[in-house]
Amino acid sequence: MALSKEQVLAALQEVELPGGGNAVARDLLRALAVHEGVVRFVLEGAPQAELEASRPKLEAAVKALPGVASVTVIVPAGPPRGLGGAQQAPRAPAIGGHPTPQAGPQAVPGVTKIIAIGSGKGGVGKSTVSSNLAIALARAGKRVGLLDADIYGPSQPRMMGASKRPSSPDGQTILPLQAHGVTLMSVGLMLKEDEAVIWRGPMLMGAMQQMLFQVKWDEYGPLDVLLIDLPPGTGDVQLTLGQKTRLDGAIVVSTPQDVALLDAKKAVDMFRRLNVPLLGLIENMSTYICPNCGHEAHLFGHGGVEAEAKRQDLPFLGALPLDLEVRLSGDAGTPVAGGEGAAAQSYAALARHLSESGAV
Numbered sequence: 001m002a003l004s005k006e007q008v009l010a011a012l013q014e015v016e017l018p019g020g021g022n023a024v025a026r027d028l029l030r031a032l033a034v035h036e037g038v039v040r041f042v043l044e045g046a047p048q049a050e051l052e053a054s055r056p057k058l059e060a061a062v063k064a065l066p067g068v069a070s071v072t073v074i075v076p077a078g079p080p081r082g083l084g085g086a087q088q089a090p091r092a093p094a095i096g097g098h099p100t101p102q103a104g105p106q107a108v109p110g111v112t113k114i115i116a117i118g119s120g121k122g123g124v125g126k127s128t129v130s131s132n133l134a135i136a137l138a139r140a141g142k143r144v145g146l147l148d149a150d151i152y153g154p155s156q157p158r159m160m161g162a163s164k165r166p167s168s169p170d171g172q173t174i175l176p177l178q179a180h181g182v183t184l185m186s187v188g189l190m191l192k193e194d195e196a197v198i199w200r201g202p203m204l205m206g207a208m209q210q211m212l213f214q215v216k217w218d219e220y221g222p223l224d225v226l227l228i229d230l231p232p233g234t235g236d237v238q239l240t241l242g243q244k245t246r247l248d249g250a251i252v253v254s255t256p257q258d259v260a261l262l263d264a265k266k267a268v269d270m271f272r273r274l275n276v277p278l279l280g281l282i283e284n285m286s287t288y289i290c291p292n293c294g295h296e297a298h299l300f301g302h303g304g305v306e307a308e309a310k311r312q313d314l315p316f317l318g319a320l321p322l323d324l325e326v327r328l329s330g331d332a333g334t335p336v337a338g339g340e341g342a343a344a345q346s347y348a349a350l351a352r353h354l355s356e357s358g359a360v
């Protein structure tokens with residue numbers, strides 16, 4: 001029988017590393033390839049001296065397997081790197097490795113409910129709604145977590161005004177931050193601000209798994225709800241979440257524009273296929289009131305999302321106006337929901353509705 005990846009992983013799991021644990025459990029393996037007896041992999045995510053010291057033992061363990069023609073173990077030069085190249089604090093785990101096997105969807109420890117916030121199209125305000133709703137729910141007395149799963153364009157660190165790199169006391173567990181009363185984690189917190197994520201599907205899946213299960217979500221107390229700010233569209237991240245954990249609900253954000261609505265319908269369809277209960281649709285950037293003359297304009301149309309919700313027999317959760325204050329406060333890291341104006345009241349009403357309906 002041909003040599004398999006599983007056999008190689010099993011052999012590597014048996015090797016105790018100088019720093020304790022094994023390379024599989026500590027997620028130090030990258031790009032494992034097994035082809036016609038030729039085995040190659042990269043060791044990454046621990047101090048280089050430890051990786052170098054581990055290399056001969058790991059090579060020997062794989063060579064001892066029947067059917068192995070050659071083994072190449074690469075230890076990249078330089079300090080440990082993670083998140084597609086970001087320099088890491090000494091013991092922080094690397095993010096974005098290949099996913100580890102998991103038997104079906106699992107609960108996230110310390111979290112009662114998980115609600116995903118998605119959109120079909122980018123730029124419709126999904127992250128803005130996520131951060132403001134998280135704060136509004138926290139103000140209403142809920143214990144709230146916010147996971148920025150928008151891996152290619154993480155905006156929650158900026159919107160929530162949190163930029164400290166999360167720490168990891170044991171090199172495995174990642175401690176989330178806290179901002180505006182919300183427990184927060186984002187891939188963006190582990191990247192340099194202008195660094196691009198260039199990952200294939202499996203790396204994304206590994207990163208999502210880590211974000212769910214390696215982050216100590218109950219660091220500041222158990223959470224009533226974890227909101228997940230999804231990337232736009234219907235791709236690997238959405239699918240991984242559906243496979244790795246149980247989502248208790250989904251909210252779809254759209255602008256009233258036809259192009260956005262078309263994609264929002266696809267997001268609705270995706271959640272239905274993943275068997276995630278749809279809590280409803282939100283129309284963002286619905287109306288614009290001119291601050292000078294009070295004239296009401298509908299820059300992206302108006303009412304389209306409510307009509308679509310009706311057509312799909314889904315709750316319509318509300319229309320949020322296009323408001324300069326919303327953009328400015330989001331850019332400043334102090335979302336409007338933490339203040340007292342009309343926008344804050346809209347979000348408070350949304351939080352109340354979700355609480356009263358038992359969704360949160």
Ligand SMILES: Nc1ncnc2c1ncn2[C@@H]1O[C@H](COP(=O)(O)OP(=O)(O)OP(=O)(O)O)[C@@H](O)[C@H]1O
Nearest residue numbers: 122123124125126127128232321322323326327330
């Ligand atoms: N109701 C609103 N009024 C004014 N500006 C808004 C409103 N909603 C969102 N914005 C602004 O629009 C921009 C895009 O919003 P946001 O990042 O929340 O969208 P997104 O759907 O999460 O985008 P992406 O798909 O790129 O992650 C931001 O600058 C944000 O401040």
